[in-house]
Amino acid sequence: MEKVDHAFVDEIVKAGADRIRTCIQCGTCSSVCPSGRRTAFRTRELIRKALLGLKEEVLSSPNLWLCATCHTCLERCPRQIKVTDAIIIMRNMAAEKGFMLPEHRRASMKLLETGHAVPINTANREKRVSLGLDEVPPTVHSHKDALDDLKTIMERTGFKDLIEKQEAEK
Amino acid sequence: MTEAQTYSFFLGCVMPNRFPNIEKSIRVVLPKIGIELEELEGASCCPAPGVIRSFSEPTWLAIASRNLALAEKAGHDIITGCNGCYGTFKEALLEVREHPDRLKEVQKVFKGLGLKYKAKAEAKHLIEVIYDIGIEELxxxxxxxxxxxxxxxxxxxxxxxxxxxxxxxxxxxxxxxxxxxxxxxxxxxxxxxxxxxxxxxxxxxxxxxxxxxxxxxxxxxxxxxxxxxxxxxxxxxxxxxxxxxxxxxxxxxxxxxxxxxxxxxxxxxxxxxxxxxxxxxxxxxxxxxxxxxxxxxx
Known part of the structure; x- marks a missing residue:
């Protein structure tokens, strides 16, 4: 049987989902969830497992990544639990433990390298020119010093280490 | 119509790098209805509220704050045409305004980079600014x-x-x-x-x-x-x-x-x-x- 971690819910509360313990398992969150309509993802179950302290099970589940962050559950929760925030908090913990999905790791690598999670490519350079726009947008794409600053920020917050650690472990 | 308002135009990633045709339409239409756009030079990914924020919330907050700091320096509010970027800025501003320790955390990350940040600039979605003009005027x-x-x-x-x-x-x-x-x-x-x-x-x-x-x-x-x-x-x-x-x-x-x-x-x-x-x-x-x-x- 899986180890129960009673501190798990405390960590979630501390990170900002302060009303999570007031959950009455009414299921409103699951019933309004657009991902839950078509997958086995059940928000209510996720919250219940978190409250039970089933940390490993929650953090290792691919279902944790099916939330589209539409915030409908958060709006409708009769106990005003910040459900979406709770999911994001648990995702942060999952990433820390190395449970990031490969596609998310790749998008993060792009951000680390270019400052854009979706960087410019040849086809869109051409499209921009044909529209009379600058070939490269006036973002970090056009300013190396700005990109350097951004890279420093991502090193300082630990993002570079986090993503490179996942790269190494894959 | 009231006098022209100037905003720092935040592009994000998807708009300039995948759908520049939308960017074009914004750049053409907004000035014609009294909304002036100034480039936000050196801005980056917002970063995405459900993606990067899901991996490292402190990174998300720091990068979002950097983008907001650039607008603050320019003396304008940020205007965006992406709901995701809008969500990021609204949430990041609320976080540092409600929790001064988070603002200090961000300022610490910015140390030595010449970025001043006091969370003074607001973030607006362009549709909010357009709606404020009024249906009759439009x-x-x-x-x-x-x-x-x-x-x-x-x-x-x-x-x-x-x-x-x-x-x-x-x-x-x-x-x-x-x-x-x-x-x-x-x-x-x-x-x-x-x-x-x-x-x-x-x-x-x-x-x-x-x-x-x-x-x-x-x-x-x-x-x-x-x-x-x-x-x-x-x-x-x-x-x-x-x-x-x-x-x-x-x-x-x-x-x-x-x-x-x-x-x-x-x-x-x-x-x-x-x-x-x-x-x-x-x-x-x-x-x-x-x-x-x-x-x-x-």
Whole structure:
């Protein structure tokens, strides 16, 4: 049987989902969830497992990544639990433990390298020119010093280490 | 009309790097209705509220704050045309304003980079700024009414929610975007689950295309049931979702079942203002816009 971690819910509360313990398992969150309509993802179950302290099970589940962050559950929760925030908090913990999905790791690598999670490519350079726009947008794409600053920020917050650690472990 | 307002134009990732045609329509239309845009040089990814924020919230907060600091330095509020970027800035501002220790944490990360940040600049969605101009004023700009055009309005999620941190007077059943669509002479057609998500956010688009496409298709089916001529959005990521999902699903089906043109609000308004297709980037869509354009009276 899986180890129960009673501190798990405390960590979630501390990170900002302060009303999570007031959950009455009414299921409103699951019933309004657009991902839950078509997958086995059940928000209510996720919250219940978190409250039970089933940390490993929650953090290792691919279902944790099916939330589209539409915030409908958060709006409708009769106990005003910040459900979406709770999911994001648990995702942060999952990433820390190395449970990031490969596609998310790749998008993060792009951000680390270019400052854009979706960087410019040849086809869109051409499209921009044909529209009379600058070939490269006036973002970090056009300013190396700005990109350097951004890279420093991502090193300082630990993002570079986090993503490179996942790269190494894959 | 009141005097021109100037904003720092935040581009984000998807708009300039995948759908520059939307960027073009914004750059052409906004100055014509009294909204001046100044470049936000050196801005980056917002970063995405459901993606990067899901991996490292402190990184998300620091990068969002850097973008806001650039606007603060320019002395303007930020204006964005993406619901995701809007959500990021609204949430990041709230976080540092409610928790001064988080602001200090960000300032510490900025040390030595010449970035001053006091969370003074506001973040606005361009549709919020357009709506503030007023329906009556905007209607005066219409020279080519889009009479007969049936529009499926898609608000998206982060424009509206969490409602506690959004400027709209209602929390549900919003009408502001429908009003903005109908001032062009087009009709906003009601459809089932209109306020449902497009399915792109939270990293679902990137990691689970079948689920993401399935959510988009549910909305598209609901719109097709009421015979819309186009789906209207105000978010570069929702825009990507409806364009890409239709193309991908058609490929899987082996038939072109989904052919609903995906139109950004400034493109629709621009059409009603008599602007040319090329100025609005309407010739650069994945799903061809011609069937919809053919319905517009000359």
């Amino acid at each position: 209607t005066k700009k219409v020279t080519r009414p889009l009479t007969g055009l049936k529009v499926g309005v898609h608000y998206g999620c982060h424009l509206l929610k969490p409602s506690k941190n959004r400027p709209w007077k209602q929390t549900e059943r919003h009408t502001f975007l429908d009003e903005l669509v109908e001032l062009t002479g087009a009709e906003s057609v009601p459809y089932k689950d209109k306020f449902m998500c497009c399915g792109a956010g939270g990293g679902v688009r990137g990691s689970n295309a079948p689920v993401s496409n399935d959510i988009a298709v549910e909305k598209l089916d609901n719109m097709m049931d009421v015979g819309v001529d186009c789906v209207l959005n105000v978010c570069s990521f929702c825009h990507l979702q409806f364009e890409v999902a239709q193309a991908q699903v058609n490929k899987e089906l082996g038939e072109k079942k989904y052919q609903i043109p995906v139109i950004y609000y400034t493109q629709l308004l621009g059409l009603a203002m008599g602007l040319e297709l090329e100025e609005l980037g309407l010739h650069q869509h994945m799903i061809k816009t011609q069937p919809m354009l053919d319905k517009i009276p000359e």
